Amino acid sequence: MNIHEYQAKELFEKYGIPCPKGHATDSKEAFEPCIDRLGDGLIVVKSQIHAGGRGKGTFTDGFQGGVKLAKSKEEALDFANRMLSNTLVTIQTGPAGREVQTVYFTEGADIEKEYYLAILMERATSAPVVVASTEGGVEIEKVAEENPEKIFKAFVDPTIGLQPHQARNIAFKLGFEGKQAGECAKLILNLYKMFWDKDADMVEVNPMISTPEGGVMALDAKVSFDSNALYRHKDIMAYRDLNEEDAKEIEASKYDLNYIALDGNIACLVNGAGLAMATMDIINHCGGEAANFLDVGGGATAEQVTAAFKIILSDPKVEGILVNIFGGIMQCDVIAQGVIEAAEAVELNKPLVVRLEGTNVSEGKKLLADSGLEITSADSLADAAQKIVDIVAKN
């Protein structure tokens, strides 16, 4: 789960990670009070959306930049007014962009030098790793490619956590000296504590900066969390912003369905994540394009299948549906019954191809054949994919 920058900064403050003073709001009336509570210097006005690349983004009305540096309170107010309720397109949002519903004002910081700092769970070592670089404010992938010697890592033993000497060594490698090295190490240790306590997937501070006064602080903050661990973090759950999620994905999550909206016109309903991905792939292989990824799980109930059909059909792009079930413990006749009930409940009006395989497959196929529904049955996944692609192309 992703959160907004201003929410991440709230967490940072709780963990003693220095960052510029700031205030966020979703209402125009609160802009001035937010700005007035900041100091007299420069003000940074930041659009709050979950996608990255905000600074270089463009609003759909042509306004440039989702992050702006204002020289006066009046200019800050003007920027904020142009951002709120406007749609920001960045390299990560896709062409549709994302509506800005919250604006974050922070004090401008005096930057001496920019650094990169991140902590993430590394798959290769099955443990957290701290990644730091002297090249801040740029994409770390680019640094890794062009100047790998400028990236420093500390591998963490998850049973004892990040140790002070590891944080210190990173600070020295980044070139910090004296008291400032201590400040940097403290920031890294506090960031690790937050990362571990809150079950974060990744925390990224880009840039972390040093100031002429000898301080070290987090200028930006990008934090995401392990969805499997949210049950033990009510405070993080409260940060969930439904405006940032697809309405169909929110509905699916209520029924424990794994649904991801895609751009194509052939909807699919599959049991199992790997098979669901493979079904999308084969639709593509046959010349079509999947409208979604949907895994109904191993023990889907008729209620879940009905909900899944409703969600699929609420997507106006959908012109055909492919149901692909490998009935294991879940028997094919039970799934067939679910499909029939769902089709009746939602007044199915799109072509439907069903491929059933596994336990009680003949009973399942008979139920579908006798149901009076217009269902094209298929024998293999390849057969099913070709049939739905052909039907949709013909229509």
Add this chain to the structure above:
Amino acid sequence: MSVLVNKNTRVVFTGITGKSGGFHAKQCMDYGTQVVAGVTPGRGGQLFEGSVPVFNAVTDSVEQAGANTACVFVPPPFAADSILECLDAGIELIIAITEGIPVNDMAKVKKKLLQTDARLIGPNCPGVITPGECKIGIMPGYIHKPGTVGIVSRSGTLTYEAVWQVTSLGYGQSTCIGIGGDPINGTNHTDAIKLFNEDPDTEAIVMIGEIGGDAEENACAYIKEHVKKPVAGFIAGTTAPPGRRMGHAGAIVSGGSGTAEAKIAAMEAAGVAVAKTPTDMGTALLAAWGK
């Protein structure tokens, strides 16, 4: 004719009195698996299905029922503790079915696991089956058939798809290993392929992967170097959008790494017969096998 589990494997189910734990324990017993014990703290002294003793602790199941393998069915918040309990009790093989264990918990489990000789399969996996001898997990037993094909996969239903194709073509399986869809697992593709490579009764191997991580690439490096047996493979997720988790916690393309293209290329470079679609896994294997 197998790796990891056989007719002599003595299984304890943790979480046996839970709804799905009980259901699947019964299914495994019906298949012929020796389920010698169950564990549910506080339910010690009960009998499961009228015959299987339930204990309060895994160590009791080892000492009193001779369990040497565990199947973990405990809900996610308690699953890591259950795996650690199995390690402490000296269980040699732990198969964790549970989906949704926090990754921090698994990082701690993995660290501890590496200090022991025990093997962990999963979590978030369908389990392990040696057809005709022993089924530990949630896979439908009847699609399998005893034989000489070893199958390893990160996905449950996609494994069933491969098994069904191999069986329908008239061949059987030595052992099928579901290594699970999580980013941190106990056994990876390379470990499983090593087992199959060293097993005299496994003649050919099917390796099924998906987007995310680089476990398939590492396995391909091993195959290229060490494996003479025919290997067929398939990678799911060619059309998955980057940055999204595709159902499995570990199935995500991030920062340009973990793509299906890179994995398919690694397979081809290692001489693995890559199935172009999931329907071709069985035929790709037979082609590589010269059958």
